[in-house]
Amino acid sequence: MNRYRRSRPGQGRTPRRAFRRMADIVVTILILGGVTLVAARFDRLAMSELAGIPRVADGDSLVLGGERLRLKGVDAPEIGQGCEMGGQTYDCGRKARQALQKLVGSAALACKGWERDRYDRLLVRCTADGRDINAQLVEAGWAVAYGDYEREERRARAERRGIWAGEFDEPSEWRRMKASRPEPRHGTMTSGLYVLRRLFGAGGNEH
Secondary structure: OOOOOOOOOOOOOHHHHHHHHHHHHHHHHHHHHHHHHHHHHHHHOOOEEEEEOOEEEEOOEEEEOOEEEEEOOEEOOOOOOEEEEOOEEEEHHHHHHHHHHHHHOOOOEEEEEEEEEOOOOEEEEEEEOOEEHHHHHHHOOOOEEOOOOHHHHHHHHHOOOHHHHOEOOOHHHHHHHOOOOOOOOOOHHHHHHHHHHHHOOOOOOEO
16 A cells, blocks of 8 residues: 655755755856846947047048047948049049048037947047038038938939939949948948847947
């Protein structure tokens, strides 16, 4: 006959309790480690603010305080890129750089950004005396909208300003034809993907 044997109070529970306590400690350590890692990576995503007189590198890139900057939401022709106007080919990348130099002038810029591209340049929006430099570059017709500033691009196109006065390849298309790695447009989706890559260590930067 099988008999049911009642265990004494506490009998057989001590090892189980010890195991559960150990498991709780391990889980707590893992959670704290994960929180620390995420916090450290979020610190890298903190907004950067720079101010001063920059050096213009090309039609959409600057150097300020030793930091390389890429104007966010715009895409200017590359140095050496040919565009056509009045039946003549000209270096519209150099023209775009000259246009940006004129917009910046000798004014001190205030630039803000938190994302970086594949060349480790900080993606920024810059202002000078309250003027949005990114927007003005697109409205002047020397950069195309690239995830932002579509309204300014429509104005430039309607009034045939800058590169819109003739024929040209989109800068991104020109880079693709030159076998350069494509750059995603700057926008909410790419910003979200950037955060995930930084948080989970996937790395990889864009143009």
